[in-house]
Amino acid sequence: MKKLLIANRGEIARRIIRTAHAMNIATVAVYSDADAASPYVREAGQSIALGAADTRPYLDSDRIIAAAKRTGADAIHPGYGFLSENADFAKAVRKAGLVFVGPPEAAMRVMALKDSAKAAMKKAGVPITPGYQGNDQSLVRLQRAADGVGFPLLIKAVAGGGGKGMRSVHDAAEFQDALMSAQREGQTSFGNASVMLEKLIQRPRHVEVQVFADRHGNVVHLFERDCSLQRRHQKVIEEAPAPGLSDRLRHVLGIAAVTAATAIAYEGAGTVEFILDLDAVDAEGDPAFYFMEMNTRLQVEHPVTECITGQDLVEWQLRVARGEMLPANQESLAVTGHAMEARLYAEDAEGGFLPSTGTLSRLEFGSGGGVRIDTGVETGNAIGLDYDPMIAKVIAWGPDRATAIDRLVGALDGTIVEGLKSNRAFLARLADHPAFRAGEVDTGFIARHAGSLAPAAVVPDAALLLAALAVALPDATPDPLAPNVTPPVFARSAFRLNLPEERSVRLWNGTHLHALTLRPANGRWRIAGIESFAEFGATRQGNAIHVDAGGKSLSGIVVAGAAGVEVRLAGQSYRLATRAPKKGHVAGASDGRISAPMPGRVLAVDVAPGQDVAAGDRLLVLEAMKMEHRIVALAAGTVSAVHIATGDQVADGMLLVEIGG
Numbered sequence: 001m002k003k004l005l006i007a008n009r010g011e012i013a014r015r016i017i018r019t020a021h022a023m024n025i026a027t028v029a030v031y032s033d034a035d036a037a038s039p040y041v042r043e044a045g046q047s048i049a050l051g052a053a054d055t056r057p058y059l060d061s062d063r064i065i066a067a068a069k070r071t072g073a074d075a076i077h078p079g080y081g082f083l084s085e086n087a088d089f090a091k092a093v094r095k096a097g098l099v100f101v102g103p104p105e106a107a108m109r110v111m112a113l114k115d116s117a118k119a120a121m122k123k124a125g126v127p128i129t130p131g132y133q134g135n136d137q138s139l140v141r142l143q144r145a146a147d148g149v150g151f152p153l154l155i156k157a158v159a160g161g162g163g164k165g166m167r168s169v170h171d172a173a174e175f176q177d178a179l180m181s182a183q184r185e186g187q188t189s190f191g192n193a194s195v196m197l198e199k200l201i202q203r204p205r206h207v208e209v210q211v212f213a214d215r216h217g218n219v220v221h222l223f224e225r226d227c228s229l230q231r232r233h234q235k236v237i238e239e240a241p242a243p244g245l246s247d248r249l250r251h252v253l254g255i256a257a258v259t260a261a262t263a264i265a266y267e268g269a270g271t272v273e274f275i276l277d278l279d280a281v282d283a284e285g286d287p288a289f290y291f292m293e294m295n296t297r298l299q300v301e302h303p304v305t306e307c308i309t310g311q312d313l314v315e316w317q318l319r320v321a322r323g324e325m326l327p328a329n330q331e332s333l334a335v336t337g338h339a340m341e342a343r344l345y346a347e348d349a350e351g352g353f354l355p356s357t358g359t360l361s362r363l364e365f366g367s368g369g370g371v372r373i374d375t376g377v378e379t380g381n382a383i384g385l386d387y388d389p390m391i392a393k394v395i396a397w398g399p400d401r402a403t404a405i406d407r408l409v410g411a412l413d414g415t416i417v418e419g420l421k422s423n424r425a426f427l428a429r430l431a432d433h434p435a436f437r438a439g440e441v442d443t444g445f446i447a448r449h450a451g452s453l454a455p456a457a458v459v460p461d462a463a464l465l466l467a468a469l470a471v472a473l474p475d476a477t478p479d480p481l482a483p484n485v486t487p488p489v490f491a492r493s494a495f496r497l498n499l500p501e502e503r504s505v506r507l508w509n510g511t512h513l514h515a516l517t518l519r520p521a522n523g524r525w526r527i528a529g530i531e532s533f534a535e536f537g538a539t540r541q542g543n544a545i546h547v548d549a550g551g552k553s554l555s556g557i558v559v560a561g562a563a564g565v566e567v568r569l570a571g572q573s574y575r576l577a578t579r580a581p582k583k584g585h586v587a588g589a590s591d592g593r594i595s596a597p598m599p600g601r602v603l604a605v606d607v608a609p610g611q612d613v614a615a616g617d618r619l620l621v622l623e624a625m626k627m628e629h630r631i632v633a634l635a636a637g638t639v640s641a642v643h644i645a646t647g648d649q650v651a652d653g654m655l656l657v658e659i660g661g
Helices: 010-022 039-043 061-071 087-095 105-112 114-124 139-149 172-190 247-263 302-309 313-321 401-413 424-431 461-472
Strands: 003-006 026-032 046-051 075-077 153-161 164-169 195-199 204-213 219-231 234-240 268-281 287-295 338-345 362-364 371-375 390-398 416-418 503-509 512-521 524-528 537-541 544-549 552-560 564-569 572-577 593-595 600-605 618-624 627-632 637-642 655-660
Touching: 003 010, 003 061, 010 026, 010 039, 010 313, 010 371, 010 390, 026 039, 026 061, 046 061, 061 075, 061 087, 075 313, 087 105, 105 114, 105 287, 114 153, 114 195, 114 247, 114 287, 139 172, 139 195, 153 172, 164 172, 172 195, 172 627, 204 247, 204 287, 204 313, 219 247, 219 302, 234 302, 234 424, 247 268, 247 287, 268 313, 302 313, 302 338, 302 371, 302 390, 338 401, 338 424, 371 401, 390 401, 401 424, 424 572, 461 503, 461 512, 461 544, 461 552, 461 564, 461 572, 524 537, 618 655
Parallel strands: 003 026, 003 075, 026 046
Antiparallel strands: 153 164, 153 195, 204 219, 204 268, 219 234, 234 338, 268 287, 338 390, 362 416, 371 390, 503 512, 503 572, 512 524, 537 544, 544 552, 552 564, 564 572, 593 655, 600 618, 618 627, 637 655
8 A cells, every 4th residue: 555545524534644644655635625725635645626515526436436546546545424334435446456445345235224234233142222123114114113112212214324314202193203304314314214213222321342353354342432422313522431331341342342343254443332221230230232333434533542542543444454464452452541532513502503604713722731633624714514514523631531521621621713603612511510520421411411511691700800800901912111020910921011000891791790890919919899809819821811819729711802701611611791782682582583593405394474383392494414403483472474485495594484472
């Protein structure tokens, strides 16, 4: 293998390029017009344009193979997503005389569909979840199967992944609507509307095992990851090793994963995913587990495994693809410390987690010991609706789980995303949540703790103090009239040096005004308007402010903007305005005008003029980024106007429905 074409984009393309160059393998990037300015395009040795994004070039195997031949590449790495689990693509690559960095087509075909995968695992003796995996996809047969499985149950697209084509059904009356929605999403996302039905595990954990195999018959596992923190079946934070498992269960899961890989003559990197039933505990105190699926590729969350094992999994892939034996055997692999990964997305966490689009006017990442950032974008790049809205994977390693969490929260607090909305603040609150710190994880965690994961309504005194300091002392440059004078309070800091004797600060939390005054006192400072702090000193390094208040200290990140300041303190974020709110405006108030949160296509309209609705009632379904988004009423009222119809294409911000009081 001398030259590698990467049939993917974004952060995974950069990740593969980094390892390939370290191994002295030349690289070729392919890109759509939407990705022309992406960092990976310039970092590769060569770059080939594939055409417009709307022609779906990353799914065009002919174009990709032609690009490989044109550039003299002798191998193709599919990354993850797109064609990475497409057996026909793997076959075409090999037929063209190129090396496919991935498993044999036969193994991919077995695991490509969830129903055939479960059949193979059942034959190999790996436990599977009770349910229906039949070929008869008629409504009558599926309805009868659902009654046999019982409710609650889970509908899954057989070709699904990433939560697409998956619906939870708790009542027979919901089944047909949920089935049609899952089938539509499966057809749109994967070209396959077939589904399977499973018993819905009420308190599940999602634990997966990283496996590797070579063509010489060697198979190992590189331990497990917990991916239970999910929202709508999509992973949010992953960690390794999984917290709270017994050594016995870890061993059994590893053996089951190796058995699964061996049963299908696997080669390369793969992930065997299991669901743990916390309500079905055996005599040893371990939960029952069932095979869920196998991903026949590298996973998005592979960095946490790299962090705890010290292994480069992309290097392993390339070596196995060259015909080499695995770089290590099972006995030589060990876990060191703990690692976590948070998926930083361009999405509105406070607005239903809908995708956010725009140009990254500023992108900076928190740093520190044990922190790793895998990103495919940089300041100036645009994030649109053509592809996954991931900004970066924020990864933290520590000698123990508590330290890994501290480092992850610190890295998230230090990250700045401007130009579009992101889930950064939500991730920080999630990682710092007391129940997560205690290891009380399952897939219902986010829904169960939704209230305590919402933005804080009350701004604590510590956040007010940090905001006041940032607003009152914003300038990071020395005073040109006194460049050598050291101020009494902000020594070793970057604050302006010749402060006035008194500085007043006005901050608004919604409509509530906080009037604060900073005054010098004995080489330190006092603040009027906050009773819990007396005299204090402070230092600042960039956006980080540290306050020493007579033995009590606090540190936070403060990001100032034109109209306000955001304080990040212990995983929480507090936004304070520096301008008075407009008269009569109340944050969060609704005037009954429901607008499109993003561009998309209307799949269904559920209301008509004159119809009464309650808060939370579904008004319509909007399809964007191959997923269905429910648009609901924010308050009770009567529908006064409907401006769209099923099948309409709508623009971001377009008025959809009007509701009167």
